[in-house]
Amino acid sequence: MSDLNTQAVERYRNNFLKEVEENVEEGHWVKMCMQCGVCSGSCPFGPHWEHPPQEIFMMIRAGKRDEVLASDSMWMCTSCYNCIVRCPRKLPITHIMHGLANYAHRLGIAPKGQPTREFAKLFWDNMMKKGRVNEMKLTIGHYFRNGIGAGIKEAMAMKDVGLGMLKAKRLNPMELAGGHGLKDLKGFHAMVAKAKEIEDRKKGFVK
Amino acid sequence: MSEMKTAAYICKGCGLGERLDAAQLSKVAQKEGKANLVREHDFLCSAAGVQMIRDDIEKEAVTHVAIAACSRRAKAEAFWFPTVAMARANLREGVIWSQPDTDEAREGTQEMADDYVRMACAEVKRMKLPAGNTETGHNKRLLVVGGGVSGMTAAIEASNTGYQVVLVEKSGSLGGWGARLWKRIPFQEPLKDPVETGVTDMIDRIGADPNIKVYLNATLAKTTGAPGRFAAEIAVESGSVAMEEVGAIVQASGFGTYDIAELPELGGGKSPDVVDQAGLEKLAVEAAARGQPIRRPSDGGEIRTVAFVQCAGQRDDTGRHLPYCSGFCCSTSIKQAMYFKDVNPAVDTVVIYTDLRVPGSGEDFYRSGQEKGVTFTKGKVTGVEPGSKGCTVKFHDLILNDKDAAIQADLVVLATGQVPNSGVNVDIPEEEAAKMEVKPVSILNLDYRQGRDLPQLRHGFTDSHFICFPYETRRTGIYAAGPVRRPMDMAQAVEDATGATLKAIQAVENAELGRAAHPRSGDLSFPSFRRDGCTQCKRCTVECPFGAIDEDEQRYPLFNESRCRRCGTCMGACPVRVISFENYSVDTVGSQIKAVDMPDEFSEKPRILLLACENDAYPALDMAGMNRIQYSAFVRVIPVRCLGSVNTIWITDALNSGYDGVMLMGCKHGDEYQCHFVKGSELANYRMSKIDDTLKQLALETERVATYEVAITDIERVPQLINNYAAKINEIGLSPLKGFA
Numbered sequence: 035m036s037d038l039n040t041q042a043v044e045r046y047r048n049n050f051l052k053e054v055e056e057n058v059e060e061g062h063w064v065k066m067c068m069q070c071g072v073c074s075g076s077c078p079f080g081p082h083w084e085h086p087p088q089e090i091f092m093m094i095r096a097g098k099r100d101e102v103l104a105s106d107s108m109w110m111c112t113s114c115y116n117c118i119v120r121c122p123r124k125l126p127i128t129h130i131m132h133g134l135a136n137y138a139h140r141l142g143i144a145p146k147g148q149p150t151r152e153f154a155k156l157f158w159d160n161m162m163k164k165g166r167v168n169e170m171k172l173t174i175g176h177y178f179r180n181g182i183g184a185g186i187k188e189a190m191a192m193k194d195v196g197l198g199m200l201k202a203k204r205l206n207p208m209e210l211a212g213g214h215g216l217k218d219l220k221g222f223h224a225m226v227a228k229a230k231e232i233e234d235r236k237k238g239f240v241k
Numbered sequence: 242m243s244e245m246k247t248a249a250y251i252c253k254g255c256g257l258g259e260r261l262d263a264a265q266l267s268k269v270a271q272k273e274g275k276a277n278l279v280r281e282h283d284f285l286c287s288a289a290g291v292q293m294i295r296d297d298i299e300k301e302a303v304t305h306v307a308i309a310a311c312s313r314r315a316k317a318e319a320f321w322f323p324t325v326a327m328a329r330a331n332l333r334e335g336v337i338w339s340q341p342d343t344d345e346a347r348e349g350t351q352e353m354a355d356d357y358v359r360m361a362c363a364e365v366k367r368m369k370l371p372a373g374n375t376e377t378g379h380n381k382r383l384l385v386v387g388g389g390v391s392g393m394t395a396a397i398e399a400s401n402t403g404y405q406v407v408l409v410e411k412s413g414s415l416g417g418w419g420a421r422l423w424k425r426i427p428f429q430e431p432l433k434d435p436v437e438t439g440v441t442d443m444i445d446r447i448g449a450d451p452n453i454k455v456y457l458n459a460t461l462a463k464t465t466g467a468p469g470r471f472a473a474e475i476a477v478e479s480g481s482v483a484m485e486e487v488g489a490i491v492q493a494s495g496f497g498t499y500d501i502a503e504l505p506e507l508g509g510g511k512s513p514d515v516v517d518q519a520g521l522e523k524l525a526v527e528a529a530a531r532g533q534p535i536r537r538p539s540d541g542g543e544i545r546t547v548a549f550v551q552c553a554g555q556r557d558d559t560g561r562h563l564p565y566c567s568g569f570c571c572s573t574s575i576k577q578a579m580y581f582k583d584v585n586p587a588v589d590t591v592v593i594y595t596d597l598r599v600p601g602s603g604e605d606f607y608r609s610g611q612e613k614g615v616t617f618t619k620g621k622v623t624g625v626e627p628g629s630k631g632c633t634v635k636f637h638d639l640i641l642n643d644k645d646a647a648i649q650a651d652l653v654v655l656a657t658g659q660v661p662n663s664g665v666n667v668d669i670p671e672e673e674a675a676k677m678e679v680k681p682v683s684i685l686n687l688d689y690r691q692g693r694d695l696p697q698l699r700h701g702f703t704d705s706h707f708i709c710f711p712y713e714t715r716r717t718g719i720y721a722a723g724p725v726r727r728p729m730d731m732a733q734a735v736e737d738a739t740g741a742t743l744k745a746i747q748a749v750e751n752a753e754l755g756r757a758a759h760p761r762s763g764d765l766s767f768p769s770f771r772r773d774g775c776t777q778c779k780r781c782t783v784e785c786p787f788g789a790i791d792e793d794e795q796r797y798p799l800f801n802e803s804r805c806r807r808c809g810t811c812m813g814a815c816p817v818r819v820i821s822f823e824n825y826s827v828d829t830v831g832s833q834i835k836a837v838d839m840p841d842e843f844s845e846k847p848r849i850l851l852l853a854c855e856n857d858a859y860p861a862l863d864m865a866g867m868n869r870i871q872y873s874a875f876v877r878v879i880p881v882r883c884l885g886s887v888n889t890i891w892i893t894d895a896l897n898s899g900y901d902g903v904m905l906m907g908c909k910h911g912d913e914y915q916c917h918f919v920k921g922s923e924l925a926n927y928r929m930s931k932i933d934d935t936l937k938q939l940a941l942e943t944e945r946v947a948t949y950e951v952a953i954t955d956i957e958r959v960p961q962l963i964n965n966y967a968a969k970i971n972e973i974g975l976s977p978l979k980g981f982a
């Protein structure tokens with residue numbers, strides 16, 4: 035993966051804006067930001083981000099490649115779409131945030147252990163197994179990501195919610211044993227593989 | 242005019258009949274107002290009511306009409322009797338609408354109305370119907386000073402409207418700065434790319450226009466006269482002198498650029514690779530002539546990165562450079578960045594700005610710049626260091642808060658601002674100006690007593706009422722257009738010149754009819770002075786905000802009617818009170834002051850005189866009435882043309898005749914003035930600051946005279962001020978001078 039990163043660095047030299055435009059979803063919008071700061075002010079998580087969206091766009095234009103791609107800021111986006119609704123320049127900010135996160139992930143330089151990223155990976159792997167999300171396994175996998183001790187603690191803390199869901203038949207304990215999947219799992223995998231192939235081609239990640 | 246016959250009309254409509262005792266008002270008009278004819282009407286502004294007045298004028302030979310109805314600002318069309326002198330008693334907005342409809346209030350309300358009827362009757366008798374002087378000059382040609390885009394626009398617009406133009410240009414060709422641009426900022430759709438300037442077209446049109454006479458290499462050696470009869474002595478470089486007579490003048494003398502040598506810290510004057518925006522236009526024109534891209538000036542090298550430094554020597558708070566924003570330079574930098582991007586998108590163009598200001602349709606152009614890949618970086622440039630190949634631009638990145646950000650640029654463009662070309666500052670005495678390092682050169686060379694050029698407000702831009710009358714300078718008939726008035730871009734200059742030209746046309750047309758120009762457009766009255774009383778103190782000639790008064794050979798004031806705006810500031814200034822208008826004089830106001838019935842010292846009914854500027858304070862009071870906002874019934878309001886027209890005799894007269902207090906309400910003054918007559922309220926304030934001595938002489942408290950700055954929007958504040966003042970008077974007690982009058 036990291037040779038992908040080296041390649042990208044080689045290819046774009048210090049033109050990070052161009053790199054973003056060509057590789058990041060909706061990246062061609064970055065140049066249109068007028069630095070008003072409305073997005074950062076609108077983001078419910080803005081104050082907690084190391085670099086709120088406005089700043090990220092400026093950093094991209096200033097060529098701060100490593101700081102941006104290694105940042106955990108865009109991983110904090112909850113897709114609330116507040117910023118998109120308000121941006122006077124109509125930038126699809128949310129999509130750019132996810133695009134940047136995704137690009138950093140694929141280059142292998144996204145922050146290690148970043149919780150959103152870890153959960154996203156867990157979710158993806160879980161879904162890929164049977165073609166649908168197994169909630170029991172996903173929850174347990176998530177609770178026990180930091181080992182047995184921490185897992186029990188976390189599970190105990192959430193037990194009332196869990197029991198309530200069981201009662202309401204929102205959680206099926208039987209799913210722990212294997213769980214059910216899609217009818218045409220093979221077809222599903224083929225479909226995802228094709229989509230990935232198309233996207234890789236589009237973003238220049240051909241192996 | 243035949244013998245004076247006065248008539249008073251009492252309206253009973255709009256609730257006046259119910260709230261007031263009309264019979265009592267009629268009695269007052271007859272007995273105290275001594276009106277020859279008094280009539281009541283249920284609905285005076287109706288066709289029948291108006292016809293009644295008209296009939297009296299025609300059949301009864303009424304010459305002076307006092308209308309006791311609504312405010313003089315209402316029903317002006319209905320009560321339009323141009324052949325008689327007229328006064329209005331404001332019983333509606335000023336009395337019944339501003340007083341509570343209660344039994345306790347009835348007496349005070351009626352007293353108010355009675356007084357206003359007395360005042361209107363007294364006033365109208367002192368008024369004469371203004372005749373207007375139609376002999377002030379009939380010339381309708383326009384003189385345009387300056388042949389840049391503003392001046393050329395003025396000339397073309399005037400000619401299109403059917404007026405002849407004399408265009409005087411200092412340099413050897415028309416076009417000004419506009420002719421030196423490679424392209425201009427687009428001013429109509431699609432607003433995406435720089436466009437042709439169109440200057441050559443304008444020059445050609447002027448050349449082919451028989452209505453426009455052009456003098457090149459020419460300046461004004463002397464300008465004399467007034468609207469309708471200006472005479473300009475035009476000195477041509479060759480040594481010849483031409484005389485031209487014109488009716489009005491448009492001054493479009495433009496701007497100079499701020500010298501980049503003043504900005505060594507930004508590399509100004511230190512390297513050919515640091516240029517100002519004008520310098521870049523020159524490079525672009527030269528490159529286009531060669532058919533090549535712009536090259537690095539120092540060594541002809543290829544340009545890969547260009548940095549644009551915004552606000553270079555502008556918006557400066559250190560006092561060393563221009564303190565203002567020139568308004569055009571952000572868009573210009575975007576345009577110039579496109580000069581590079583449009584030829585080769587691989588060239589990096591970085592605009593370093595603190596606030597990108599793109600007025601007008603500039604937002605679209607800015608967006609186009611972004612689409613073309615111009616980089617906009619919010620930062621403050623701290624230094625430009627020229628090196629062997631290009632320069633290092635150091636800046637404080639304001640978004641990333643990086644104090645040591647830097648880029649390497651082959652070419653640096655400094656966005657310096659416009660410095661107005663407005664001639665000499667008439668507020669600086671000539672002797673002092675003579676000692677100055679750079680001697681300012683006069684543009685107009687007016688032979689006015691108050692100086693050779695248009696007065697300036699701030700930073701050398703010509704003074705004009707920024708909110709209400711932007712083109713109108715402090716010299717009637719002379720209109721400033723373009724960047725000499727305020728910094729602006731080409732599109733704004735075109736608009737500005739068009740506006741100024743139309744104003745100049747109005748001025749010549751008004752002068753022809755003997756009418757005032759703005760803000761008292763159409764007014765036929767003008768000031769005259771009684772020569773035998775004049776002590777030649779020169780106060781009027783000094784204080785007239787519009788330079789209307791010169792001096793004759795015997796050193797008496799010489800009024801130029803068509804330069805006069807009819808503000809009355811001269812009348813307020815005159816210590817011996819010899820200046821007056823036919824329908825507005827020391828006497829018309831003084832007689833109203835004295836007409837008020839003064840209750841004795843035991844009545845516990847104070848009387849407060851309020852002299853209110855008719856442009857702002859009086860309308861605010863009317864609107865307070867419309868909104869039924871109540872104020873003290875002890876106040877008697879007299880509208881004045883401008884606070885500047887208030888003669889201190891009115892104040893002393895009022896105090897002597899037993900008023901307990903005098904309030905003056907005028908417009909805001911100072912640099913951010915809103916006074917319609919520019920200096921009127923300022924002068925009034927100055928005069929009132931000296932009134933304390935008079936008060937002391939009369940052994941009165943200084944609170945008995947109070948001056949306020951109010952705006953037309955102070956609808957709630959004005960009644961509040963009155964009530965507070967009434968409370969204050971209550972506190973200090975009634976005037977000890979009551980009963981001695």
Ligand code: SF4
Pocket residue numbers: 066067068069070071072073074087088091120121122123124125127
């Ligand atoms: S709201 Fe839009 S234009 Fe404003 S800073 Fe955010 S992305 Fe930029």
Ligand code: SF4
Pocket residue numbers: 073076077078079080087110111112113114115116117118127128131
């Ligand atoms: S969509 Fe993401 S970046 Fe935008 S406001 Fe919501 S959390 Fe913030």
Ligand code: SF4
Pocket residue numbers: 768784785786787788789790800804805806807808809810811812
């Ligand atoms: S002070 Fe006013 S009224 Fe008097 S001459 Fe000047 S402009 Fe006219």
